[in-house]
Amino acid sequence: MFKFAIRNLMSRSLRSFLCLMGLTIAIAGMVGLFSIAGGLEKTVSQTFGKITGIVAMQPGAPIPLFSRIPRSWGEEIGLIPGVAIVNAEIWSRVNMIEGKPVISPPRFLFGTEIPTRLQLKHGIYREAIYAGRFLSLEDQGSLNTIISKQIAEQHQKQLGDTIDVNGQEMTIVGLYETGSILLDVAIILDIEMVRTITRFDPNSVSCFYLEQSGNVKNDELVKNIKNHFKGRELASWQPTSLALASASQSNILKTLLNSIDQSLKGNSNEKLEKSNERQLKNKNHTEVQAATNSPKEIEKESSALDVRSASDWGDRLENFTADLDIFLGLMTGIGVLIAILSIINTMLMSVIERIVDFGILKANGWSNRDVILLITAESSLLGFAGGILGGLLGLLAIYIVNWKFANQVHLYASPGLLLFGVLFSTTLGIVGGLYPAWWTTRMTPIDAIRRG
Amino acid sequence: MIEVRNVEKIHQTGETEVRALQGVSCNFPGQVFSFILGPSGSGKSTLLYLMGALDKPTSGEIFVQNRSLSTLNRTERDTYRREKVGFVFQNFNLLKNLNALENVLAPYLPLGVSTEQKKRAEELLKQVGLGQRITHRPSQLSGGEQQRVAIARALLKRPLLILADEPTGELDTQTGAEIFQCLRDVSDQYKTTVVIVTHDERYIRDTDFILRLRDGKIAE
Ligand SMILES: Nc1ncnc2c1ncn2[C@@H]1O[C@H](COP(=O)(O)OP(=O)(O)O)[C@@H](O)[C@H]1O
Ligand SMILES: [Mg+2]
Numbered sequence: 001m002f003k004f005a006i007r008n009l010m011s012r013s014l015r016s017f018l019c020l021m022g023l024t025i026a027i028a029g030m031v032g033l034f035s036i037a038g039g040l041e042k043t044v045s046q047t048f049g050k051i052t053g054i055v056a057m058q059p060g061a062p063i064p065l066f067s068r069i070p071r072s073w074g075e076e077i078g079l080i081p082g083v084a085i086v087n088a089e090i091w092s093r094v095n096m097i098e099g100k101p102v103i104s105p106p107r108f109l110f111g112t113e114i115p116t117r118l119q120l121k122h123g124i125y126r127e128a129i130y131a132g133r134f135l136s137l138e139d140q141g142s143l144n145t146i147i148s149k150q151i152a153e154q155h156q157k158q159l160g161d162t163i164d165v166n167g168q169e170m171t172i173v174g175l176y177e178t179g180s181i182l183l184d185v186a187i188i189l190d191i192e193m194v195r196t197i198t199r200f201d202p203n204s205v206s207c208f209y210l211e212q213s214g215n216v217k218n219d220e221l222v223k224n225i226k227n228h229f230k231g232r233e234l235a236s237w238q239p240t241s242l243a244l245a246s247a248s249q250s251n252i253l254k255t256l257l258n259s260i261d262q263s264l265k266g267n268s269n270e271k272l273e274k275s276n277e278r279q280l281k282n283k284n285h286t287e288v289q290a291a292t293n294s295p296k297e298i299e300k301e302s303s304a305l306d307v308r309s310a311s312d313w314g315d316r317l318e319n320f321t322a323d324l325d326i327f328l329g330l331m332t333g334i335g336v337l338i339a340i341l342s343i344i345n346t347m348l349m350s351v352i353e354r355i356v357d358f359g360i361l362k363a364n365g366w367s368n369r370d371v372i373l374l375i376t377a378e379s380s381l382l383g384f385a386g387g388i389l390g391g392l393l394g395l396l397a398i399y400i401v402n403w404k405f406a407n408q409v410h411l412y413a414s415p416g417l418l419l420f421g422v423l424f425s426t427t428l429g430i431v432g433g434l435y436p437a438w439w440t441t442r443m444t445p446i447d448a449i450r451r452g
Numbered sequence: 453m454i455e456v457r458n459v460e461k462i463h464q465t466g467e468t469e470v471r472a473l474q475g476v477s478c479n480f481p482g483q484v485f486s487f488i489l490g491p492s493g494s495g496k497s498t499l500l501y502l503m504g505a506l507d508k509p510t511s512g513e514i515f516v517q518n519r520s521l522s523t524l525n526r527t528e529r530d531t532y533r534r535e536k537v538g539f540v541f542q543n544f545n546l547l548k549n550l551n552a553l554e555n556v557l558a559p560y561l562p563l564g565v566s567t568e569q570k571k572r573a574e575e576l577l578k579q580v581g582l583g584q585r586i587t588h589r590p591s592q593l594s595g596g597e598q599q600r601v602a603i604a605r606a607l608l609k610r611p612l613l614i615l616a617d618e619p620t621g622e623l624d625t626q627t628g629a630e631i632f633q634c635l636r637d638v639s640d641q642y643k644t645t646v647v648i649v650t651h652d653e654r655y656i657r658d659t660d661f662i663l664r665l666r667d668g669k670i671a672e
Contacts, residue, residue, distance in 0.1 A: 001561055001562060001564075004561050007549050007550065010549075011549035356545070357547050357548075359545075360541075360545045360546075360547065360558075361547075361558060361559075362530075362533075363545075364533065364539065364558060364559035365530055365532075365559050365609075366530070366534075367527065367530040368526075370561075370562035373562065374562075444506070444507060445506045446506050449541065
């Protein structure tokens with residue numbers, strides 16, 4: 001029966017081929033699109049799976065790069081029970097490497113406090129060193145640096161070479177490779193050197209990386225640290241405060257950008273007002289505080305420090321990929337709809353052409369069920385083949401993209417996704433064949449034969 | 453063997469009714485060559501299809517081996533056609549993308565074809581003179597050869613009954629005579645009842661049973 005079905009498809013090879021291509025491309029598109037989400041998820045788990053500690057940074061800042069917190073808070077955090085080590089970090093975007101502007105993939109100067117960094121039980125970068133050495137105490141105050149394999153390859157640098165970053169000649173003393181495209185972007189230096197190079201505020205750092213002692217549960221520790229900094233004064237991070245840092249305080253444009261930014265973040269007006277209130281409060285500290293803060297607001301008041309564990313980051317990104325999945329699902333849906341219409345069309349045409357054949361077969365004792373089985377066998381074969389080819393084509397596209405843009409993106413199609421693609425495509429084939437198959441059963445064998 | 457009892461068949465196409473058969477009664481004897489004769493449109497094909505359970509009479513009954521076809525359910529009708537009746541049509545009606553052998557085996561594809569059936573199909577093709585053309589497609593065969601494939605297909609099931617609707621209608625006289633000879637040979641050998649619709653009276657022999665139709669009625 002399947003041989004017969006294959007024979008029937010082969011005898012209409014051009015049409016079958018076109019239908020197959022439609023399916024193949026739809027499934028390849030599906031695999032390709034979902035590999036974006038898959039790749040993101042994999043990158044996320046690759047990245048955050050390795051980070052066991054906690055990051056404390058400015059509330060609202062999406063990543064440490066945009067965060068500014070007082071340097072002195074590090075000591076305070078270190079005193080909170082459950083915190084073993086506090087490592088201060090400064091992150092800054094690199095503009096030029098070897099005299100060429102850096103656009104994509106981005107590169108970051110990562111300044112770390114060397115003495116505390118060396119005390120960490122787990123250091124993602126330290127553990128990822130594959131050539132040379134990690135920074136040591138002697139590197140404090142020097143331009144000795146550690147770069148990723150990615151960066152070294154991009155600029156054809158070897159261990160011991162110098163590399164020009166933002167106009168500074170740095171000596172490469174170590175090479176690392178974490179395998180995560182989110183992590184392999186850092187050029188690691190002593191924190192004070194980064195501070196000087198980037199003219200970073202002497203009393204601030206980007207964030208603190210904390211390692212737990214293990215006595216206090218993670219969730220509780222996060223809560224305790226947040227509580228400790230409740231009510232402290234630190235303006236929430238606003239993207240415009242970076243761009244317009246030098247502009248005057250009462251800039252109309254700034255207020256406008258602020259409100260746009262706030263509404264984009266989905267904050268209500270109430271919150272906006274509240275943050276304005278707080279800015280006001282900063283200025284006229286003592287007088288305003290008593291007047292504006294009702295007891296309720298004090299209760300609601302948030303911490304001046306945002307504390308996140310790696311799993312928090314992971315969860316956030318997972319939410320994002322879940323949203324992405326919906327979007328990708330919609331996009332794929334269109335392709336799939338076209339594919340299924342193309343199957344129905346192909347099968348209906350081939351069925352109409354063969355009405356006489358089915359009449360003959362029925363005259364020879366084929367039941368309606370047999371005919372339906374034959375037609376759905378043909379269409380499911382189309383679906384199955386389309387699924388396999390689509391999966392292969394999708395994989396090929398993914399390999400090409402991953403190879404061509406190795407440092408920017410990472411797409412990943414899981415075996416589960418591929419299997420789903422094939423099953424889904426086969427189901428499409430069966431469903432697409434059912435209507436044409438049912439169509440044949442309305443005709444008696446003689447009607448069919450008389451047509452011929 | 454086949455008893456047609458007061459059969460009426462009205463074809464309904466939209467508003468118009470065509471009374472193709474108007475109360476036909478007759479008895480086709482078993483293991484004999486029978487002919488249904490009559491002008492075009494007299495209801496010959498309609499009667500043949502009713503006997504093959506391809507269609508149901510509007511009223512009246514048809515008994516085959518004393519069993520009324522109208523009592524069969526859908527599955528039993530399929531089985532009846534697959535196992536008891538071999539059809540041969542005017543325009544050969546082979547499946548174009550199957551070769552001769554596969555066409556002979558086509559009725560059994562859904563059930564799975566046994567090697568024994570395959571061997572028998574080859575023998576039957578040899579018997580109807582197509583031993584050298586087993587793997588030819590219908591397009592590579594002449595009209596007469598195609599009709600022989602159809603006869604072999606009808607014979608594979610060792611049918612009780614072979615129903616042929618103008619089997620030589622599209623063939624030249626010489627080939628037509630050969631087909632009739634072929635049908636007579638296998639009928640003798642397998643003791644099969646054969647009912648043939650035709651308007652060519654040249655091949656009729658004295659021993660054959662003849663039914664003449666005119667305007668849906670038996671012509672006296
Ligand atoms: N399926 C059908 N629908 C409508 N009319 C039909 C159908 N089959 C046969 N007829 C009509 O019934 C009459 C008898 O047809 P048929 O049995 O094919 O005659 P014959 O085979 O003797 O030429 C004709 O008038 C034909 O037009
Ligand atoms: Mg006729």
